[in-house]
Amino acid sequence: MVINNSLEEVKKRENALSIIKNIIETKGRSSLFDLTGLSGGFIASPSEISLLETYVGPAIFEDELQKVGKEHMGGEKILPLNRTSSGILATILTLVSKNSNVVHYLAQLPAHPSIPRSCKLVGANYSETDNFEEFSIPKNTSLVIVTGSTMDHKVIDEEEFRKVIEMAHEKNIPVMVDDASGARLRTVVFNQPKACDLGADIAITSTDKLMPGPRGGLMAGRKDLIDEIKVKVHQFGLEAQPPAVLAMLNGIKNFDETNLLNSFSRKDELFELLNAKYDNFQTTPTGVMISPEGLANEITAEHNLSENDLAFVFSFILLRDYGIITIPAVSMPGASATIRFDLSTNDAFGLDLKDLCKKIESSINKLQEVVINEDECREIVFSF
Known part of the structure; x- marks a missing residue:
């Protein structure tokens, strides 16, 4: 080995x-030839860089990120994070209780490792499947997860996507979408709607995947859930810092x-x-x-x-x-x-x-x- x-x-x-x-x-x-699809970037003018102070930066750039982020992702509110994995962790810490169930549907196994690891951290029972006929939501489920596009760019079927969301909402269970590359791949290449427009309660994307932004995460969704998750994000230092927020803003603008x-x-x-x-x-x-x-x-x-x-x-x-x-x-x-x-x-x-x-x-x-x-x-x- x-x-x-x-x-x-x-x-x-x-x-x-x-x-x-x-x-x-x-x-x-x-x-050098970066063919990962994760090359990202940091687009910023000298005048913008001069504003990247601890409190000045967020005051200047986070409001505008709300506007362009909602245009890019949909949803009622935007939350910038230091990694997509951070947003997944914060969501699970916020919404998932010990011994409850988390069920995950994706087009092709396996899921990103941050998802089962986060569930293990809170003591939840986690299961995942790529067979829609086998997908079910058992009792005591606290969160349903959908992956829009897998790590190997396998894109979920839109009809199955919609059905999973409907199944969860019939039981009043929130749905989180791991849309790391899917927020662009699904919508641009496969002409699918934004995850929030399909009814997802929370969706998160990676701002360096298939776009000229920094390595970071951008979450969108219901305002009440974003506010709850944001508390956990700040408690554990998972928020994006001013330079990343600026780069996310300009990355979306230049996509x-x-x-x-x-x-x-x-x-x-x-x-x-x-x-x-x-x-x-x-x-x-x-x-x-x-x-x-x-x-x-x-x-x-x-x-x-x-x-x-x-x-x-x-x-x-x-x-x-x-x-x-x-x-x-x-x-x-x-x-x-x-x-x-x-x-x-x-x-x-x-x-x-x-x-x-x-x-x-x-x-x-x-x-x-x-x-x-x-x-x-x-x-x-x-x-x-």
């Missing part, structure tokens, strides 16, 4: 950041739907190039991906690595040799190890897709060579 625990996942990420820093210092930013739509059309070209050589790549709404299982099926050399280990080593070869950033190299512990090449990011707009295909092929060939040596694989992942 290359990665054995969460601590090694953290160390893996630290090494990836060191490699990124070295590439920037030695070759320049133009030699361009055409970037998503263009990536939606370009993905087929990249998929056709890869599909001519490999059997296990799949399309996503904004690019292509290969799962750890799929990558394992492409490797013919004998080895003792896990499927996730293969994905981690592959992601580091892409980063080290070609400056291509994918999620497994830089992800937090517990995140999906699926490798996505997202074409909605700024770095992808000018990419020659034939050249990208050649670099992916070269990296898979390199992976074929090193998998027979576990020590060499560990060195690739952990040694800068």
